[in-house]
Amino acid sequence: MVDQPTESNRIKTSTVQPDEEAHINTLFDxxxxxxxxxxxSGFLGQSLARALSEAGARVVVSSRKRKKAEEIAALLKGAAQGSHIGIELDQMDETSINAGFDELLDRVGSLEILVNNGHFPLGADLTDVTGTEFQQLLGNATGYFLLARRFRNWSVSQKKSASIIMLGSMYGVVGSYPETYEGLVPASPVAYHTLKGGIVQMTRHLAxxxxxxxxxxxxxxxxxFPGPQADSEMVKRLCQKSPMGRMGVPEELNGAIVFLASDASSYMTGQNLIIDGGWTAW
Ligand SMILES: NC(=O)c1ccc[n+]([C@@H]2O[C@H](COP(=O)([O-])OP(=O)(O)OC[C@H]3O[C@@H](n4cnc5c(N)ncnc54)[C@H](OP(=O)(O)O)[C@@H]3O)[C@@H](O)[C@H]2O)c1
Structure with a gap:
């Protein structure tokens, strides 16, 4: 005899009929x-901004320099071509974060997606980083948080849903191979590993x-995803550590950013999506 479904054992099935389901193109739109x-304005940021615009979003581009932001915004196309804007925002400065967000609301009036991608870098590695430098790099996480909270509070006040995406790194999940840097360039900074690990964890907490x-x-x-300035010998060594045997190119993140920003990921929160050519798989 088959058990009758009860509230506790019933498998929850969707009540949405196939012909009422959102089309796959709508989910990513x-x-x-x-x-x-x-x-x-950065190496990955330009590509991510392009992806968001190509998927139909109106994009607000931020940089520490207003003119640079405006130039990038003017290059963006998609359904909202002509309405993308550039604003000034320094994530290491709380006043600038608030001023940038206020300006966005004044000029655009609405926001549904935030991509915390900016990164104030540090050259020093574990051998010579000072306490002040270490502390300063961690300030990037503070900036991600303050901007995310500002956006969250506004969204809640407007009764709107929102998607927040933080840029982490494979180096927030694994250590680096010392031999890939040795004799060529400083090691990947210890403060960077600390920062990105913290951002992955902050994501879970806020979610x-x-x-x-x-x-x-x-x-x-x-x-x-080394940029054009990266040391070529180091890149060769990094390729040997990749299961795919090559580095990523920025557009290989575009599908992921649209997925996370859109309704295609509506039941996903608190997760870390790693796009690394298999680096963290072995
Ligand atoms: N490339 C990689 O291999 C890789 C790997 C893992 C993770 N990531 C992460 O991906 C993100 C983008 O990396 P990327 O390679 O594109 O770096 P990038 O080319 O150096 O760009 C970073 C951008 O951050 C902005 N920035 C610097 N200081 C800032 C501040 N105080 N406030 C706000 N923005 C600031 C800069 O823009 P302005 O000068 O215009 O302000 C710059 O264009 C970063 O979070 C990075 O950690 C990159």
């Missing part, structure tokens, strides 16, 4: 939404606290 991306208000928080962690 960002038309009508606004996305703020920090550090959008849990804000889930009931429909504020999703996820982390996108790139693996090795």
């Amino acid at each position: 960002l038309t009508g939404r606004t996305a703020l991306i920090t550090g959008a 849990v606290y804000w889930a009931k208000q429909n504020i999703r928080v996820n982390c996108l962690s790139p693996g090795p």
Whole structure:
């Protein structure tokens, strides 16, 4: 005899009929939404901003330099072409974070997506980093948090759902191979590993606290995506450590950012999506 379903043993099935389900293109569509991306002038940021615009979002590009932000915004296309804007925002400065967010609301009036991507870098590694430098690098996490909280509080006050994406790193999950840097360049900074590990964990913490208000928080962690300035010998060594035997190129993050920003990931929060060519798999 088959047990009758009860409240406790019934398998929850969707009540949505197939013909009422959102089409897959609709799930990834960002038309009508606004996305703020920090550090959008950078190597990955430019590509991520492009992806958001191509998916239909109106993009607010931020940089520490207003002119740079405006130049990047002017290059963006998609359904909202012509309405993308650039604003000034320094994530290491709370006053600037608040001023940037206020300006966004004044000029655009709405926000549904935040990509915390900007990064104030540090050259020093574990051999010579000073306490002040270490502390300063960690300030990037403070900036991510303050901007995320500002956005969350506004979204809740407007009864709006939101998607927040933090840029982590494979180096927030694993240590680095010392031999890939030795004799060429400083090691990957200890403060960077500390920072990115903290950002992955902050993502989980905020996701849990804000889930009931429909504020999703996820982390996108790139693996090795060296920019054009990277030491070529170091890049060769990094390739040997990658299961795919090569480095990532920025557009290989584009699908992931649109996924995390859109309804395609509506039941996902508190997660760390690692795009690393298999680096952390072995
Ligand atoms: N590339 C990789 O291999 C890799 C791997 C893992 C994780 N990531 C992460 O991905 C993100 C983007 O990396 P990327 O390689 O594109 O770096 P990038 O080329 O150095 O760009 C970083 C951007 O951050 C902005 N920035 C610097 N200081 C800032 C501040 N105080 N406030 C706000 N923005 C600031 C800069 O823009 P402005 O000068 O215009 O302000 C810069 O364009 C970073 O969070 C990074 O840690 C990168």
